[in-house]
Amino acid sequence: MLSRITALPFFVLLMGAGAVAMLMPAVHGAATGQFVSGRVFFYGFVLFGILTVLIALATVNYAPRSAARSHLTTLLAAFTVLPIMLAVPFWVSVGRISFLDAWFEMVSSFTTTGATVFDAPWRLGTALHLWRAQVGWMGGFLVWVAALAILAPLNLGGFEVRSQPLQGGGSMVQITRIADPSERLARFSARLAPIYIGLTLVLWLGLMVTGERAVVALIHAMAVLSTSGISATGGLFWAGSGFWGEFLILIFFVFALSRLTFSRGLVGEDRSNLLRDPEFRMGMGLLVVVTGFLFLRHFFGAIDEQSVTGIRAAFEALWGGLFTVASFLTTTGFESRYWMGAADWSGLSTPGLVLIGLALTGGGIATTAGGVKLLRVYALFRHSQRELERLVHPHSVGGAGQEARRIRRQGAYVAWIFFMLFALSIVGVMVALSLTGVQFENSMVLAVAALSTTGPLAEIAAEDPISIAGIPDLAKAILAFAMVLGRLEALAIIALLNPDFWRN
Template sequence: MMSGIPFSIYYQDNDIFVLLVTGTSTSLIGTLLWFLTRKTERSDIGKREGYLIVTLGWVVMSLFGAVPFVVHGAIPSYVDAFFEIMSGFTTTGASILDDIEALPHGLLFWRSISQWIGGMGIIVLSLAILPLLGIGGMQLFSAEVPGITKDKFHPRVKETAKRLWGIYVILTFAETILLMFGGLNLFDAINHSFTTMATGGFSTKNQSTAYFTSTYVQYVFIVFMFFAGMNFTLHYFALHLKFEPFKQNTEFKFYVLFLALATLVIMFIHRPHHTFHFEESFRQSLFHVVSLVTTTGYVSSDYENWAPFSRMFFFMLLFIGGCAGSTCGSIKIIRHYLMFKNGFLELKRLVHPRAIIPVRINNKAIAPDIISNVQAFFILYILIFVMSSIILSLAGLDFLSAIGASATCLGNVGPGIGTVGPVANFSHLPDLVKIILSFLMLVGRLELFTVLVIFSPSFWKK
């Protein structure tokens, strides 16, 4: 919270005292809780406690993270402030702010850095923190992102997490420098770098990235959104000049192919309806496809005013997601690929019932329990989407807004369709709806199972 104070001092804003008091208060409360529980035996913490700690940890971060906005008065409603910061930590990017530029710079920085923290948060929780609680970080991580366990590049999971964070920092720094070359000041450059690498989508401008009309700047955003949507182990290999894993990685090739095909589809459908020249049509199509697939949620124009098919196509992109082991939300490319390939092979199994035909990725057979996990994830994801859309409809939202809000919050994307489209926000929604959507953000960010297991009766049985 206090990290934004230097910007508050530089811009002579009125949020210095607020950030200082709330940051200090949070630290004191955390210290008190540590003092009261310092003698707790680590052996008392098992898997169930670990899941509960992870879920409640994100909730508590958001409960405290909302306080500076309320104390300052920038967001008077605590429900609104909680929604905004939950959107930050979960890297959703959905906002209730009607005038973002009216916020003081310190609070804007806190808003952006919340996404940067949340972007790598799930990986750190899986690889670094959970082993301390007696939970195998890589085992849980494999349940969330199948096929990733073989890509561990250090035998100790804590060292793996450190290397991932190192890559994260390097990419964030590189984007900041490149954006400054494009004319952005340090404040705007670092804030947008935070939210790009986190695939979060928060901006310091009311028009989002449409404010920056530079072609160069838009391509920088596209490149780093693409990087953020990649498996971070590939970045590690690239930094060590090892490019063979890129050729062997089925998911990465499918990721690139999908982005290319989706961009061509949008160009083909969109261009006859507008006067964009070829390069601009390509850039706008690529920008929005990469933004939505990687769940970043940046917008450079109102795609709801594009060709009628575009709205439906962009809505479908809310369910895709980037690569496993990235900072993206939603379902993830690898799960789609596994479901597609398993479905295709099931046809072969029907013809050859005695044949053993495993699903292979990167020339390695995928264990049946991983396939079952992915299938269960798909069913739960769609079920939660349908149920939440029905609940939002009962709360008064029209059909398009209900499905748009459910899909974008569950997928941690940001912009949806209807009254929560790319140039709108969530401020007009009732408080109850904002609480429901905040829960969907949390469920989506923690990959469903981590949160939902707490609500199963067996979780509470000895």
């Protein structure tokens, strides 16, 4: 029975998972007196559950000519078409928004971006916030599984930086001829699901212990594990968990810095120690450098203003910088409750370009974080370091082993290509948004927020908070597709447009 289910088309399985997921907000709505929302989500479960069964019966014997191509196109459809189904109960429950806004909200959640059209999120019921967080949580798990089961064999999603040719001139693409992607999806899902669910439960319980309400703690736990930054309270400033809640969340940010924290040994190249992982070391280095820079900036600003008030204010400024830097580096977008306290302490506002740069850098490959990814930044850093060495010693020979040389050469080459594609994507989205009437400065922040899947940038990085509800509908559609592009990455989209990929 299980083998028959896993043999169904990937998109059908995603539809079934989305339909079953509607039961959670339905039960929560019924338990908390939000009967309208609970009833709508239950009807959605029944309607889309029946639709999924009918489609499953119609496609039970469907066998695509290329399973790898089929799963890659399904990923594209999952982030564009599936949110239509997920948006229906949300749209009906809210009642006062257009279906485009509801679809935008679901695309934003499922791509773990976390941008929202609601300027006052507390006006929504907790059942609707739970659904937003749950959709983002499912999208984060899909990214975990798809990165290892689909993108890794195709040398996409950052794996191309460390890939090495197989004997005989082949590549990792040949793995798809040996291991069926459907089998890989089932195997990796079974291995990763207990880890993903267990980490979410641990963080949920920890946040409740620190004083947070159960439903808000669950929403924040899902938002941290998926790096969606979705909150029912408008951020951590209004959360009841306080400093210890932020401390606990900071620990869980590590799962967005390196895939070795949860998937060590699942891919052949992932057997090294976490402390030796270049992504983890690069991420920790950025945390120390950027946090130190921000703290010293506020410290000297406080001295100039003669407003140094004591060790407590300095510690709060340091902690607010550390937590917020880690949050935006992992593209979560949570702002520490002490973040603005640092500005009050020194009288200096923190430049939004720092947060934009952190979001552009992003977290580790095969994690829920977006951005350029730390491994690509590491490859460019090592290549630059080697070039500087050659300026001093032109005939020197680079050491550190074969893998290091491959990262400095081929890895840096493909990383630079991706970086240029990412930069061109930002320019393209900015131009498209400007043509719809969005101001140039706002279009830049929105483009980076969408492509790096860091929705809270729109509220924090700009000089004044950007209201997504106030931009034209065409601009919302452009942002939604930019989120999909940022989630799948440009190389995956280009692979779909490659004629050889369809011909073979």
